[in-house]
Amino acid sequence: MKKLLIFGIIAVLLASIGVVMAKSVVAPPKFVSYQPPESQLTKTVFIRYAPGREPATCGNGVCEPREKKTCPSDCTNNGEEPPETTCFGFLVGSKPRLNWLEDYYYSDSSLLGPSSLAVSIWEYPVLDDIFGDGIQGTYSWGSYDYVNSISFGDYDDTGMCPTADPCVIAVTAIWSRGKNIYEYDIMFDTDFFPGGKEVAYDLETVTLHEFGHAAGLDDIYDETCSNNVMYGYYTIPKTTLGSGDITGITTLYGESP
Numbered sequence: 523m524k525k526l527l528i529f530g531i532i533a534v535l536l537a538s539i540g541v542v543m544a545k546s547v548v549a550p551p552k553f554v555s556y557q558p559p560e561s562q563l564t565k566t567v568f569i570r571y572a573p574g575r576e577p578a579t580c581g582n583g584v585c586e587p588r589e590k591k592t593c594p595s596d597c598t599n600n601g602e603e604p605p606e607t608t609c610f611g612f613l614v615g616s617k618p619r620l621n622w623l624e625d626y627y628y629s630d631s632s633l634l635g636p637s638s639l640a641v642s643i644w645e646y647p648v649l650d651d652i653f654g655d656g657i658q659g660t661y662s663w664g665s666y667d668y669v670n671s672i673s674f675g676d677y678d679d680t681g682m683c684p685t686a687d688p689c690v691i692a693v694t695a696i697w698s699r700g701k702n703i704y705e706y707d708i709m710f711d712t713d714f715f716p717g718g719k720e721v722a723y724d725l726e727t728v729t730l731h732e733f734g735h736a737a738g739l740d741d742i743y744d745e746t747c748s749n750n751v752m753y754g755y756y757t758i759p760k761t762t763l764g765s766g767d768i769t770g771i772t773t774l775y776g777e778s779p
């Protein structure tokens with residue numbers, strides 16, 4: 523009888539452990555329970571330019587490549603960031619990051635591979651998952667609709683480029699406040715993607731960089747950092763993180779044991 527009782531207790535214990543384990547694998551909520559109104563958020567837009575086609579127009583409100591040190595009126599966050607020689611930086615001094623596992627929606631099936639690769643590369647050195655799952659669905663870039671979106675589209679670069687040629691290859695918009703990122707939208711410009719339209723750039727490389735922004739990392743323009751994914755200029759296909767990238771992402775999300 524005693525044995526039966528002990529067996530019963532063990533069975534109940536095992537069952538409850540099973541319940542706990544089953545609970546821990548339940549998918550996290552898809553969206554943040556509370557999304558502040560857009561008026562309370564800061565919208566940051568990162569623009570990726572084709573190599574050799576980067577503009578530099580001080581005073582247009584856009585922090586463009588090569589303006590980081592020369593145009594404080596456009597690059598207002600400059601003073602808050604660590605020196606660029608550390609090869610990593612954050613959106614703003616408060617280091618906003620993704621604090622909820624939110625899924626992202628890709629508009630075209632060709633974007634799933636590069637997106638999930640980027641997610642796995644950024645998550646490898648950190649303690650927890652950063653991003654949710656990729657789900658097919660079309661949402662517009664640049665509008666605050668509580669949906670993280672990955673899409674192709676034509677960013678209007680009229681008057682931005684140094685020549686008549688298109689110059690924007692990708693753009694990422696991020697809505698943040700304090701320590702939280704509430705939404706990110708990534709768009710690959712149809713002047714360059716899908717591959718080989720204007721000049722062929724590696725979609726996996728560009729996707730990895732844009733997801734770095736989505737996670738809360740800034741562009742780095744110091745040439746000594748050029749082997750990092752978050753280096754602001756497209757150089758060569760690059761699908762491994764540099765030491766600055768790893769320090770940046772683990773500063774935000776913790777280090778993998």
Ligand SMILES: [Zn+2]
Pocket residue numbers: 568569570731735740741754
């Ligand atoms: Zn960038």
